[in-house]
Amino acid sequence: MIAVTGANGQLGQHVIQSLLKTTPAADIVALVRDPAKAEHLKSLGVTVRTADYNQSATLGDALAGVTKLLLISGSEVGQRVPQHQAVIDAAKNANLELFVYTSILKADTSPLMLAQEHKETEARIKASGLPAVILRNGWYTENYTQSVPGILQAGAVAGAAAQGRFSTAARKDYAEAAAAVLTSEQSGKEIPYSNMPKEEFAALLVNIGLPEGFAGALADAEDHASRGWLEDNSQTLSQLLGRNTTPLSKSISEALR
Numbered sequence: 001m002i003a004v005t006g007a008n009g010q011l012g013q014h015v016i017q018s019l020l021k022t023t024p025a026a027d028i029v030a031l032v033r034d035p036a037k038a039e040h041l042k043s044l045g046v047t048v049r050t051a052d053y054n055q056s057a058t059l060g061d062a063l064a065g066v067t068k069l070l071l072i073s074g075s076e077v078g079q080r081v082p083q084h085q086a087v088i089d090a091a092k093n094a095n096l097e098l099f100v101y102t103s104i105l106k107a108d109t110s111p112l113m114l115a116q117e118h119k120e121t122e123a124r125i126k127a128s129g130l131p132a133v134i135l136r137n138g139w140y141t142e143n144y145t146q147s148v149p150g151i152l153q154a155g156a157v158a159g160a161a162a163q164g165r166f167s168t169a170a171r172k173d174y175a176e177a178a179a180a181v182l183t184s185e186q187s188g189k190e191i192p193y194s195n196m197p198k199e200e201f202a203a204l205l206v207n208i209g210l211p212e213g214f215a216g217a218l219a220d221a222e223d224h225a226s227r228g229w230l231e232d233n234s235q236t237l238s239q240l241l242g243r244n245t246t247p248l249s250k251s252i253s254e255a256l257r
Contacts, residue, residue, distance in 0.1 A: 001065050002182050003029040005051055005087065006072035008038055010142075011102070014175030015070060016046060022183050031062050053083035059090035068098040068182050073118065080117040081124075088128050099130040100181055102174070105138045105167075133181050141168040185253045198223040 002019060006012040007030035019028050025045030032038045038048045051062035053074050063069065071087050074080040084101075091099050104110065107118040125132050151157050196204070198219045205215035221230065238244050 001027050001029050001047075002068045002070070003031050003049075003063060003066040004070045004072065005031045005053075006074070007041060007046075007048075008032045008034070009072065009075070011171050011175055012072050013041075014172045015072075015178050016041060016044070018172075018176045018179035019182065020044065020046075022179075029062075029066060053086055054079075056086040056090065059086060060093060063090055063094040063096075066094060067096060068100070069094075069096055070100045070102070070178055070182055072102050073121070077114070077117070081120050084117075084121045085124055088124055088130065091130055092128055096130060098182070099125065099132040100178060101125055101132065101134055102178065103134050103136045105136050107134075107136055135174070135178055135181065137169075137174045139166050139168045140174075141170045143168075184249055 002023060004012055004015050004019070007016055012030070016028065016030060026047070029047045029049055030038055030041045031049055031051035032041075033050070033052050035048050035050055042048050049062045050058050052058050069087075069091055071084065071091075074083045076083065088099075101121065103118040103122055104112070104115050107115050107122055110119075122134055125134070201222060202212075202215045202219035205218060206212050210218070224230065
């Protein structure tokens with residue numbers, strides 16, 4: 001089962017809706033502080049359980065039978081590190097297959113006040129040994145669109161960013177990304193990369209059945225890739241397609257199926 005903390009929140013509700021597109025409702029657990037406020041989630045067939053970051057006793061039962069967990073960062077600035085630690089501890093006891101956390105853009109180097117608790121949480125997740133994915137979400141577009149009525153009334157936009165630039169996305173976008181991570185089907189195995197000289201790699205390819213000429217060409221391509229000849233970030237293909245190209249993770253999932 002897949003569990004989502006803070007499922008009554010704005011981001012959490014979007015994640016639940018995204019998961020329902022590919023995952024049976026019976027396999028989704030909405031973790032909320034107050035189940036009485038989650039009747040709309042129950043009506044979707046989703047299991048609703050109590051999970052309060054400040055009451056660690058609620059977290060163990062909340063994760064019973066859960067294999068994948070999305071920890072949506074708490075909203076109480078200044079209290080989030082101990083709250084997140086409680087969830088991390090419960091997750092370790094639950095022997096999860098995957099632990100996903102919503103962090104902030106460039107958390108490890110960012111000078112933002114908001115980044116400090118995320119940085120500490122990321123460090124604690126890594127120290128826990130949990131199989132984890134860190135989602136470093138950028139700024140929400142809604143941080144500005146929610147102020148549109150007031151802006152229209154005032155006739156002015158106030159801020160302190162001067163000529164600064166923002167890379168924003170809607171909550172729904174970040175939610176879909178989180179759902180994609182939670183439902184991706186990888187092998188679950190850690191497979192190391194073994195680098196070898198071009199000639200040895202060509203010989204390996206011949207040994208597994210490739211024609212000698214083709215094996216040599218592939219080995220030559222790999223060798224030149226080490227010097228950047230197969231990398232390009234012009235995004236020309238994406239512009240022609242009108243969308244991003246297919247990520248490697250999706251292609252791997254298809255191959256595994």
